[in-house]
Amino acid sequence: MVEQFERAILTGELTIGEQLPSERELADQLQISRASVNRGLQCLSRRGFILIKPRQGNFVANYNENGNLETLNEIINFNGGTYRPSLLHSIFDVRRLFENDMIAQCNDSEKLIAVKRAFAKLQMADSVTEKAEQSFWFYHQIAVASGNSVYPLLILHFKSIYLTLGRWLIQSGDGPALERGLATVLAALQAENPTLARQRNNTLIDFCLSSLLAA
Template identity: 35%
Template sequence: MWFRVEPGRGVPIYVQLMEQIRRAVASGVLAPGEQLPSVRELALQLSINPNTVSRAYQELEHEGIIYTLRGRGTFVAASSHTLTDRERLRRLNEAVEKLFVEAYQLRCTPAEVLAAVKKKVAGMGGKDTQKEEIEHDDE
């Protein structure tokens, strides 16, 4: 598989794995129901401790992004639609906060941040997104 870790990056390896899996799920690279490598397999591939992979998988399972079937493997969850609106918005606000901290540290201007967000939203390509863009263009 395509996972990679950078031990000297200053970010825990399990967090790096989580970020990559979240990104792959959000972008559709990993589809609902798709099987992830086993803990042992991924640990060997990346030359890391199996406990590190296990921790990443456990955290992602707690978030509802993946699920494990004992004896069968670990899979991408169907959807996070089971979250309450309040929880979805809480997580979104957390992500936005992280974005702003990162943008501040990179000394990005508000215009640069907005342009990057708009580009990502446009790339989501869902009908709801296109409809919202049309509605906003009319304003």
Template identity: 30%
Template structure:
């Protein structure tokens, strides 16, 4: 194949931009389950779109189980727990615009706890010497990092979890973690930004060091225990910060 014969770059259409905007309102909880959207004509005017473009975006959202379009009554926010489909998953994975709706956040935290306790346990059982060396080198990078640089801390934190998943030697676990990178780093970025280089950063790095030690010693129950404590530490902060923001 001629390497120059490539497809044109895709440009996000107005319909896609509209659907993404409305998705963000729903995933963040700004639009609540059961809430009815304004009439299409009025909503289109507010968004600066034509009514047909808005309608196409709503049809896409309906296909994901996010809205229900009712003839002569307009659209309302659907209960995604009963009507959502796998088509919704990419939107959730790509979400990086701020706080998640509490239902989505709870589900994500629960899923992450189950997944990463298992990756930590398997990493302690199966890690190779090369994987252990990479993990130790990463811990040295963390120790040298600027605690005030939230972006760097967020990237280092995700890489640590990914290295643990790789050390599990289950080929699917790192792929699953990579799929959730954007929404994970959205959460951890908020954590590192919120703590502003304070003692909480040292607490996270201490968890990482303890987990690295458990993996090195091939103590799988201890590795799973430390991973659980670390994830609950971050979850507690995010919930406290979220509650404070609502006050």
């Protein structure tokens, strides 16, 4: 039910402000229990796709205004991976902003040991899922090494998006290029050259974005 309604909302089949049938009507239409309908509606509400108004009904929400990072991940996973260029550009623009800032603050050689360890785990990973997971932890450890208390939490909130984009890149055959790019960022950090590290991260971001747009 959840996927069916997300698809209808994202394709425009259901429009913003449109009222959905009652729970009883939906249960009859979908041949599922009212409890299942209620759980589905709660999930859609949590993801920012519908508004539940007590004693009024359920309405299609403007997910750009009511959504969250879970909404964003549902959008980029829509229809098994339909790429939306404007959305991908926006995601990487945001990544560029906070990744480069945390790289600039990453000057603790002891904390860089954890970054190096995360990269080693990435190299040893033997599945798409594990490689995507370790590429995420690479950036999370950079966030920790920056000494900024908020960046690690911010990265964790973006985890699902990092994992999704990482899987897409690796599945498209760009896993080795991703590893090489991360290696250049790590090398610059170990050389205590944050300016070069930012430049190399920008190069990697440009590559990842171009690769995903071309897929």
